[in-house]
Amino acid sequence: MTLELRGIVKRFSGFELRIDRIVFEDNRYYVILGPSGSGKTTTLRIIAGLEIPERGSVILDGRDITLEPPWRRNIGIVFQNYALYPHMTAYENIATPLRVKKIPEGVIRERVFEIARLLDIEDQLHKYPNQMSGGQQQRVAIARALVKEPRVLLLDEPLSNLDARLRIEVRGFLKELQRRIRTTIIHVTHDQEEALAIADEIVVMNRGLVVEVGSPEEIYRKPRSMFTFTFIGLSNILPVEILGVEGKSLAGFRPEDAEIAGEGDHDIEGVAETIEYLGSRKIATIRADNGSRIKISIEPERAVNIGKRIGIRIKRERVLLFNIENT
CATH class of the missing domain: 3.40.50.300 (P-loop containing nucleotide triphosphate hydrolases)
Structure with a gap:
């Protein structure tokens, strides 16, 4: 058929x-x-x-x-x-x-x-x-x-x-x-x-x-x-500039593709605004220093305090790049 x-x-x-x-x-x-x-x-x-x-x-x-x-x-x-x-x-x-x-x-x-x-x-x-x-x-x-x-x-x-x-x-x-x-x-x-x-x-x-x-x-x-x-699943979007490419692009990654990182080992830093408990995981919303809001997935037993400064490391192999003109 x-x-x-x-x-x-x-x-x-x-x-x-x-x-x-x-x-x-x-x-x-x-x-x-x-x-x-x-x-x-x-x-x-x-x-x-x-x-x-x-x-x-x-x-x-x-x-x-x-x-x-x-x-x-x-x-x-x-x-x-x-x-x-x-x-x-x-x-x-x-x-x-x-x-x-x-x-x-x-x-x-x-x-x-x-x-x-x-x-x-x-x-x-x-x-x-x-x-x-x-x-x-x-x-x-x-x-x-x-x-x-x-x-x-x-x-x-x-x-x-x-x-x-x-x-x-x-x-x-x-x-x-x-x-x-x-x-x-x-x-x-x-x-x-x-x-x-x-x-x-x-x-x-x-x-x-x-x-x-x-x-x-x-x-x-x-x-x-x-x-x-x-549209599908939770997502994070950040504006980026790519060497050799005119104009701005957008970088996208999923909450599970970022993690809390120690001092000096992070890509982005910000303050924890909200924590959502979903049973098998928590979703933390971080207000980054550049003004962006980033969602990351963390283990349910991990304690994160609202208002605490947090460093975020992004798994770069999981980052997707989009042309800003085709969004």
Whole structure:
């Protein structure tokens, strides 16, 4: 399976989505990541056939499906609110796509129970949506999308309605599900940690454009743009001058790429302003003598007093340089 978006343009009032080219390969877990209004959900809806672009093509396995209705695309989608039919049991919700295709009832029953076993919801099949938890409703919605054996599964903000602990559990469930069904999943979210934890490839979007595409490690450690660097995770930015290069550049590094240093062994000195305890680590915000605020990661057991002067050493091999004109 290969899905390609080529030369896509879609305009709304005050907004334009413009995608030159993205290729989604078979048996991969993709996450489209971006802030609100970046165009990620519109991109998903164009793939599903719920929005038609003004220009460009959606190509599935070499076939142009741009103008095909959703029901002909063999693409499954799970909406953010799950969109289960409230008057139907879980079994009936899952069976609906097959009944629309007029598949024999015996085959439907076999397929529904097969997908229910895969998603561990056999004991929920007799229940109505209002009798299930949010996590159970989500699995029923995924089962309904998967029962028709789609070439691609689309997930629109699938974890946004779950509490923090359940989000972590469902992240692992979705990753394992993709490995078992061997179907390409395209998952939309604004949550950076979620994207890093679950994706094989991350598509970063901002203001209707694809900023860059890469593995989680590439996106976090070696981003090509200042937007990606500052949007994903905590970051520090300092203006620098590079010998032989006109104008100013920006140096970026992560809190874990700096450490408290002793006298005479530091790159920057400043005063500790705040300490955030995060369980496995602390984040200290240092007001540097040059006026910059720098966040560093320190061990949770290390004591740092507010107002204390601190020297910071930066791991120079981890520093990223950005052209100030391309920020």
